[in-house]
Amino acid sequence: MYSGRGWGQNAAMSAAELSSVRTALQELTVRVTAIADEYEAAKREDLASELYDVERSLIGAARRLSRVLDAAA
Numbered sequence: 001m002y003s004g005r006g007w008g009q010n011a012a013m014s015a016a017e018l019s020s021v022r023t024a025l026q027e028l029t030v031r032v033t034a035i036a037d038e039y040e041a042a043k044r045e046d047l048a049s050e051l052y053d054v055e056r057s058l059i060g061a062a063r064r065l066s067r068v069l070d071a072a073a
Contacts, residue, residue, distance in 0.1 A: 022062050022066060029059055
């Protein structure tokens, strides 16, 4: 959607938003990992394993966003 701002302004805003999303993904990763660790300690390896899969997906998503941000810079 074009808001009337110049392309450079839109790109800068998009980069800031994407950077914020990347930070949120990193924070979620820490939280999910902590919960997975708790399940593992409680001998619920089934749930811990699922959460470690989520952790890997979040890490991958954050890396992909980093590549987008690097390419856009």
